[in-house]
Amino acid sequence: MKLFDVYPLFDVNIVKGKGCRTYDDKGNEYLDLYGGHAVISVGHAHPHYVEAVSTQVAQLGFYSNSVINTLQQDLAKKLGEICGYPDYQLFLINSGAEANENALKLSSFFNGRRKIVAVQKAFHGRTSAAVRVTDNPKIIAPINDNLPVEYVPLNDIEAMKKSLSSGDVCALIMEGVQGVGGIQISTKEYLSAVREECSKHNTVFIMDEIQSGYGRTGKFFAHQHFGVSPDIITVAKGIANGFPMGGVLISPKFTPVYGQLGTTFGGNHLACAAALAVLDIIKEEKLVENAAKVGGFLLSELKKMQGTKGIKEVRGLGLMIGIEFEESAKEIRRQLLFDEKVFTGASGEKVIRLLPPLCLSIEDAKLFLERFSSVLNKA
Numbered sequence: 475m476k477l478f479d480v481y482p483l484f485d486v487n488i489v490k491g492k493g494c495r496t497y498d499d500k501g502n503e504y505l506d507l508y509g510g511h512a513v514i515s516v517g518h519a520h521p522h523y524v525e526a527v528s529t530q531v532a533q534l535g536f537y538s539n540s541v542i543n544t545l546q547q548d549l550a551k552k553l554g555e556i557c558g559y560p561d562y563q564l565f566l567i568n569s570g571a572e573a574n575e576n577a578l579k580l581s582s583f584f585n586g587r588r589k590i591v592a593v594q595k596a597f598h599g600r601t602s603a604a605v606r607v608t609d610n611p612k613i614i615a616p617i618n619d620n621l622p623v624e625y626v627p628l629n630d631i632e633a634m635k636k637s638l639s640s641g642d643v644c645a646l647i648m649e650g651v652q653g654v655g656g657i658q659i660s661t662k663e664y665l666s667a668v669r670e671e672c673s674k675h676n677t678v679f680i681m682d683e684i685q686s687g688y689g690r691t692g693k694f695f696a697h698q699h700f701g702v703s704p705d706i707i708t709v710a711k712g713i714a715n716g717f718p719m720g721g722v723l724i725s726p727k728f729t730p731v732y733g734q735l736g737t738t739f740g741g742n743h744l745a746c747a748a749a750l751a752v753l754d755i756i757k758e759e760k761l762v763e764n765a766a767k768v769g770g771f772l773l774s775e776l777k778k779m780q781g782t783k784g785i786k787e788v789r790g791l792g793l794m795i796g797i798e799f800e801e802s803a804k805e806i807r808r809q810l811l812f813d814e815k816v817f818t819g820a821s822g823e824k825v826i827r828l829l830p831p832l833c834l835s836i837e838d839a840k841l842f843l844e845r846f847s848s849v850l851n852k853a
């Protein structure tokens with residue numbers, strides 16, 4: 475059997491990682507400014523994480539959701555405290571798409587409606603409802619195309635108000651900071667207006683913090699920069715530092731009903747052990763604060779390059795940074811990887827996305843800036 479060929483691949487085989495470094499099968503060391511797509515939150519192979527996961531798998535990797543799992547209870551308590559939503563309820567699944575799928579489903583059970591308002595350029599995953607609210611017709615199959623969705627421009631208060639005013643909108647879903655859309659940041663005014671209009675029309679406000687959450691932007695959730703509280707928050711990626719896991723944080727106004735939601739693997743013992751270790755490390759090593767500090771430094775240094783060397787704009791919050799070029803950035807990214815041994819992400823052709831582990835140091839940020847400049851100076 476061969477693999478179903480769905481990804482264009484870089485010719486690199488990563489076999490090892492440590493902190494903000496990865497290593498290929500030839501022994502080359504890379505600086506990781508990508509975190510495997512914002513997934514590596516606490517750094518590769520962190521000793522506390524390795525120990526927690528190894529101990530748990532040796533004891534009990536999995537048992538079903540039909541019995542008490544105290545690791546889930548511990549995780550809900552610790553997450554509630556650290557993220558600032560101690561009164562919310564937690565439903566655990568295995569991925570970001572599943573988190574959004576369940577958030578949309580729960581919203582529809584809640585108010586009995588079908589129509590969703592989403593934001594232009596949004597990405598919410600590839601399962602049925604999650605992909606339908608993703609603003610990319612190329613990845614929506616005919617089988618997904620039966621949910622009524624309206625896309626509104628980010629930060630356009632009037633367009634959002636108009637869409638919600640029909641009074642039949644089940645949920646408005648948006649990202650804390652748009653990732654795949656090229657690091658697009660909401661305004662405080664827009665988020666306050668969304669909160670107000672959702673409350674007014676009994677529309678559920680879903681905030682997708684799958685990429686922007688878990689400390690990445692220098693607050694636990696990106697929306698906490700703007701002082702609003704959504705009804706549902708979805709998380710995944712950094713939650714378990716690479717162990718597949720997702721979560722739906724649900725406001726107390728939702729009452730759980732047996733049978734409406736469920737999962738075989740979600741919240742299993744091994745995933746919870748990984749997620750608990752991540753929270754311990756985030757707290758112990760002050761990684762949210764580190765993301766604010768190192769991200770702030772990186773952003774201010776990169777902003778100085780705006781308008782030079784083909785860089786059109788630099789946008790970001792904490793360690794979620796987009797560098798938009800006037801032309802395609804493909805070759806720059808390729809040279810960063812192969813000549814300078816730096817992993818970065820992309821958004822479309824023109825934006826380089828930086829999503830490093832949250833433990834990135836100022837020294838590593840400086841090293842990246844040196845290597846980045848070296849590539850730009852060659853161009």
Ligand SMILES: Cc1ncc(COP(=O)(O)O)c(C=O)c1O
Nearest residue numbers: 569570571597598599653684685
């Ligand atoms: C904002 C956002 N939502 C949802 C998803 C989907 O997550 P997953 O790939 O774990 O299903 C992603 C993945 O990139 C994402 O960035």
